Amino acid sequence: MKAVICDGFGGIDVLKVVDVEKPKPKPNQVLIKVIATSINRPDLVQREGKYPPPPGESEILGLEVAGIIEELGEDVKGWKVGDRVMSLVGGGGYAEYAVAYADHLIPIPESMSFEEAACVCESYITAYLNVFLLGELKDNNYAIFHGGGGGVNTAAIQITRALTKNVKIIVTAAPEKIEKVKELGADLVINFKETPDFSDIVKEYTNKKGVDVILDHVGAKYLMPNIKSLAYAGRLVIIGVISGIKAEINLGLVMVKRHKIIGSVLRSRPVEEKAEIIRAFRENVMPKFADRTIVPIIEKIIPIDNVKEAHRLMEEDKHFGKIVLKIQEP
Incomplete structure (x- = not known):
């Protein structure tokens, strides 16, 4: 063959x-x-x-x-x-x-x-596993999907829109993909090239509540911005480490806000x-x-x-x- x-x-x-x-x-x-x-x-x-x-x-x-x-x-x-x-x-x-x-x-x-x-199978099952089975996304939640435009993240937007009600989707994306991501169903799209630390924008958009679920394939570079963006009892699901595997973390913040950091591969x-x-x-x-x-x-x-x-x-x-x-x- x-x-x-x-x-x-x-x-x-x-x-x-x-x-x-x-x-x-x-x-x-x-x-x-x-x-x-x-x-x-x-x-x-x-x-x-x-x-x-x-x-x-x-x-x-x-x-x-x-x-x-x-x-x-x-x-x-x-x-x-x-x-x-x-x-x-x-x-x-x-x-x-x-x-x-x-x-x-x-x-x-x-x-x-x-x-x-x-x-x-690879993209949509990965998105469903990590956003819903592990991330436990529910109606009326806030979510961040990093890297809008790739297969897993476009899948995550589509599945979220199909299975939930009133979820506010925040996406980080390259400037040339922002309009397409909005058309697909994102509520807020952040240009990651201009705003590498997106946490202040997220806090403002969520009225300081933070987000319930983050789907991240970036890794080290985004670890602390992700932690700062999570709501109480928020879930960070890490599925990739394209920016590196080592980063410092404020464990006190994780403890006080009862965060869950979940590593996942399929x-x-x-x-x-x-x-x-x-x-x-x-x-x-x-x-x-x-x-x-x-x-x-x-x-x-x-x-x-x-x-x-x-x-x-x-x-x-x-x-x-x-x-x-x-x-x-x-």
């Missing part, structure tokens, strides 16, 4: 489209004919040699797939060959075929294309734990995709042979929503 491999670690030039052996499904797994996948920032980090796949997972890049079940492994129930499905995968998404656990599959609604479905969680998260997502969020309340935002669809272009587009950070990698026709 055709697949993308990393010929060493480094920049986009290490990406190679080659022929490799087709994988075989193990018990409780299925083989999927992959129609489309998407580019996620962890793919770039793995390409650079800083984010290895969990033990036993494919070394091929790609954390999600959308396609058609080609073969069932032993003990798989509730699915059949020919079903249209999307799934999280621990690796192997940039290929014509990939294996996935049956408990991680989500049926693709008739209203969705394969390209749209390829956008869902890829390395146990198979059973991922299955529970996916079941909750299927029940609570997928109906919003089926009726088109939520429509995945696609910046560009790029064929697998042009995978370097897809990674370059992600690196430039000028995209809005998801970059889809088209693998083959159905």
